[in-house]
Amino acid sequence: MPRSYAESFLPLLYNALEEEIGLYIRTDDRIKLVNTLYEARQKCGDEALDELMIFQPEADVVFIAKRSTELSE
8 A cells, every 4th residue: 555645735734724715726636636635634633624625626726725714805
């Protein structure tokens, strides 16, 4: 079984928590990144990370956003 490097992606999740809205990430392997981020969040077990949602608005974009962020129109 290949070794998982999911824990090395935890800084992305914690950085998203520190931002007002979240993080916008460009990637050439969106599916792999999303799966790794979900794995990192699950393995970490930190309930604070439950505040985050992962969006995939485009084929080369992942957006990690806070659930509680409300933007004015």
